[in-house]
Amino acid sequence: MKVLTICGSLRAGSYNRKLLKIAASVAENLGAQVQNADLKVLNLPIYDQDIEDVGMPENVMEFKSMVEQSDIILFVSPEYNHSVSGALKNAIDWLSRGKKSLDQKTAAIMGASDGAFGTVRGQAHLREILGALSVRLIPSPELFVRFADKAFDEQGKFIDPKTQEVLERLMKKTFELYDKLK
Numbered sequence: 001m002k003v004l005t006i007c008g009s010l011r012a013g014s015y016n017r018k019l020l021k022i023a024a025s026v027a028e029n030l031g032a033q034v035q036n037a038d039l040k041v042l043n044l045p046i047y048d049q050d051i052e053d054v055g056m057p058e059n060v061m062e063f064k065s066m067v068e069q070s071d072i073i074l075f076v077s078p079e080y081n082h083s084v085s086g087a088l089k090n091a092i093d094w095l096s097r098g099k100k101s102l103d104q105k106t107a108a109i110m111g112a113s114d115g116a117f118g119t120v121r122g123q124a125h126l127r128e129i130l131g132a133l134s135v136r137l138i139p140s141p142e143l144f145v146r147f148a149d150k151a152f153d154e155q156g157k158f159i160d161p162k163t164q165e166v167l168e169r170l171m172k173k174t175f176e177l178y179d180k181l182k
């Protein structure tokens with residue numbers, strides 16, 4: 001099983017990156033090969049049809065091919081103004097152009113925020129966006145890491161073991177969905 005992780009935050013000290021690292025190790029424990037598509041390194045241009053019309057940029061093609069070669073995509077995003085981050089929405093917009101890289105893919109979504117709602121509104125938007133692109137997601141469990149500034153210990157692990165439990169169930173059910181649909 002090949003899992004590709006994508007983080008919607010570009011910030012080095014990102015809580016969502018911490019969450020992504022834990023999720024990647026859960027996926028590895030389930031036997032997956034995990035690769036990360038780092039949006040900061042990929043540095044995709046802002047989507048512009050004029051750019052697309054002269055040919056997809058090399059970094060966009062590289063990103064699309066990473067997604068196309070993966071079995072499961074794991075999106076971990078902060079919530080910006082009640083939605084997904086602009087960096088993630090832009091990346092998804094590129095994936096929807098040319099060959100539809102996300103079509104019929106199985107994915108998991110999760111997020112961390114320093115507020116009380118833990119990306120609940122951002123994830124609702126992400127679910128809707130991915131639905132438009134025929135991405136398959138499990139309906140539950142959902143993982144909202146609230147008060148993220150207090151959710152991780154110095155080793156980058158969850159302080160609350162229940163959060164780890166939900167994450168493990170989410171990943172396991174996503175793997176099962178992939179197995180059922182392949």
Ligand SMILES: Cc1cc2nc3c(=O)[nH]c(=O)nc-3n(C[C@H](O)[C@H](O)[C@H](O)COP(=O)(O)O)c2cc1C
Nearest residue numbers: 009011014015016017078079080081082113114115
């Ligand atoms: C532009 C912007 C908008 C934000 N909007 C929200 C929001 O709507 N809801 C929320 O819970 N947190 C919001 N936050 C706070 C983020 O949850 C917080 O900055 C978080 O640490 C970002 O994720 P990261 O640590 O992975 O970078 C916002 C932050 C930024 C920079």
